Amino acid sequence: MEQQLKEALLEKCREMEIPLVGVANVERWEEPLFQPWIPEEFHPRFIYPEAKSAIVIGLPVTLPILETSPSIYYRELYRTVNSLLDQYTYRLSNFLTEKGHPSIFVPRDGYGSTKVLLDNPVAFFSHRHAAFLAGLGNFGVNNTILTPEYGPRVRFATILTSAELEPDAIMEEQLCNHCMRCVRMCPSNALVEKDYPEGITDKKACASFSDELNKRYISPCGICIKVCPIGEDRRIYGRENASIYEKKDEFRKYHKAWDHVRSYGGK
Known part of the structure; x- marks a missing residue:
């Protein structure tokens, strides 16, 4: 019955053209895998006491559009x-x-605006940690989840369900190659050259920069995910050379296109 329900769920996701789906049992939140770990009040059962499984879905962020960031296009x-x-x-x-399995969805962004994040840069549930525990990827230096398919260029959301579903294995292969492009190119200097969680992002610096971009209608930033060399999407779009974002003369046609887009639609 458990397997049949999961197969029905996966088939539904295929019908909806959802490329990434992973499942974690809620007990995984209760066994710290590194420190600092997720506080209890952010665990699935704290939010939905009936929860037995967390289903995480991921949708890709289209790389050639992201490359224009910060811009109205990426926004x-x-x-x-x-x-x-x-x-x-x-x-x-x-x-x-x-x-017959009561379930709830957790909204993608659990905050009202970037101004809220300046005072308290945390949402009430972490989809990143849920994606990690559901086997969809693991953390990079940039404090995001890297996936084999899209690197960090994917956004996640979660369903908490009373159904007991077979969990997927946590990914053991570390995907981050420590190139440090995300650290070098971060416009708010929010990253340091250490693995997660030792190099946890300066969230307030990141939120402050995003708030300034929001005033110009071109938030979010997106730099740390666009420059990451990990992900099959880079090959698909012909972007295997991630130095494209640093070497302007060699890749002039791309920079001209990005500059054009950035010149319109914002302030």
């Missing part, structure tokens, strides 16, 4: 992906509930 892509994540997780939670 619109970011909003589109977030909207789809909320819609898909809402629909999937209802799908499971109708099958």
